Amino acid sequence: MxxxxxxxxxxxxxxxxxxxxxxxxxxxxxxxxxxxxxxxxxxxxxTKFKAYTQRYTEDTVLTQNHATGHVGEFFFTHWKDGGTTTLDLKINGEFSVEWTEGGYNYVGGPGWHYGDENRVIAYRFDADSGANYITLYGWGYDKDMPKDDPAHLVEYYILQRWITDPTNNGDAGISFESNGVEYITYRTIREEKPSINSTSTFYQYWSKPLTQRELGKEYQIVFADHVKAWEQSGWILPDMNNFDASDDPTYQVMAVEVFNPAYDGVGAGKVWDAGIK
Known part of the structure; x- marks a missing residue:
């Protein structure tokens, strides 16, 4: 730490x-x-965060609307504004998200309670019934920057699988290669939306690969390459290692996100630190 x-x-x-x-x-x-x-x-x-539940020492299932905590050594986030989506977590990093159709948004998965530029994230997905995004997902936050500058709070995505293209209305940055995969960077803005720091206006940074990752295979995400590519695009990621925000720490997780799902589904896999497995 x-x-x-x-x-x-x-x-x-x-x-x-x-x-x-x-x-x-x-x-x-x-x-x-x-x-x-x-x-x-x-x-x-x-524990200052209301949604933080506890450090579980055994496998657990989350069903509430907003929960964060630890299962074994893994931090998790589980957030929805409706629906009956559940997050099933194992202490070894295995997890599954099951969702039902409806008009709501969900994002959740396991990882770490802070982002680390030098972390190499390893994962495998075995099931995906059509999640909008399968993604490395996290936040950066600088409480000392002006709140009217969207760059003070950044939600970032390194997409791996998707059915929705989030970049249609975004600003394109650069193309780059990381770990044999070619990505393109994009930036979008969210105005007065839920965040780790209450309702805020903030940027979203995206890395989108040219081809989607396959199920059943192990992959690695070299996070430093994406931070560098966003910087080369002119977009700086604020502090990823703090407890300054009001609602959650600046976590980094392998997430499943669904919104307004038209049918029931499941996303399942495993995540680990590539240097620790």
Missing amino acids: KASHLRTGALALSFSMLWACSGQNDTEAQAQQRLEPVVDQSATKI
Whole structure:
């Protein structure tokens, strides 16, 4: 976990320790520190979000409208504004999303509670009944940028499979190759829509491959290549490693998204960090 996760809590802890140790020599201060319990600051801070449920140690199924948390070592997001979509999560990164027809939007899947530019994401999809998007999905947020600048909050997608073309009304950027796959970048804007920071106006960055990924095969997404391509398009991704937003952390997940589905369906697969499997 990066040091920026510990900003507020660690600073407060540091100041209190300096005050408490002001009358001690170094040996006494070090002994006192060893007796202090170690606090997981990230676990403390992540509970500030109302949707965060808990850290599950066993496989679980999510059915509520908005839930985030951890299953084993994987963070998950599960968000819908209607319908009866469920997210079935295993502690080893396997998951399935089952949806029913209706007029609503859903997005969810497992991953990590922060984005990491150096992460290589590995995945395999075994079922897809027609999700609008199968995608690496996440957010960046900079609370210090002006809120009227859409670049302060960015929702990003690295598409792998889709039935809806999200780029028709977007600004095209550049074409580039990553891990043997050719992509094109696009940018769109969302005005006063739900986000990890309440209702906001924000940009969406897209990487769309020329061909869709097949089911039943393992793939890797080299995230750094996409961050670089967005930058070369003139689009900077804000901080992906913070708890500053109001509703969720700046997570990064392998997601299934459906909206206004015309029929029932399922998307199922597995995700893992390519450097850890």
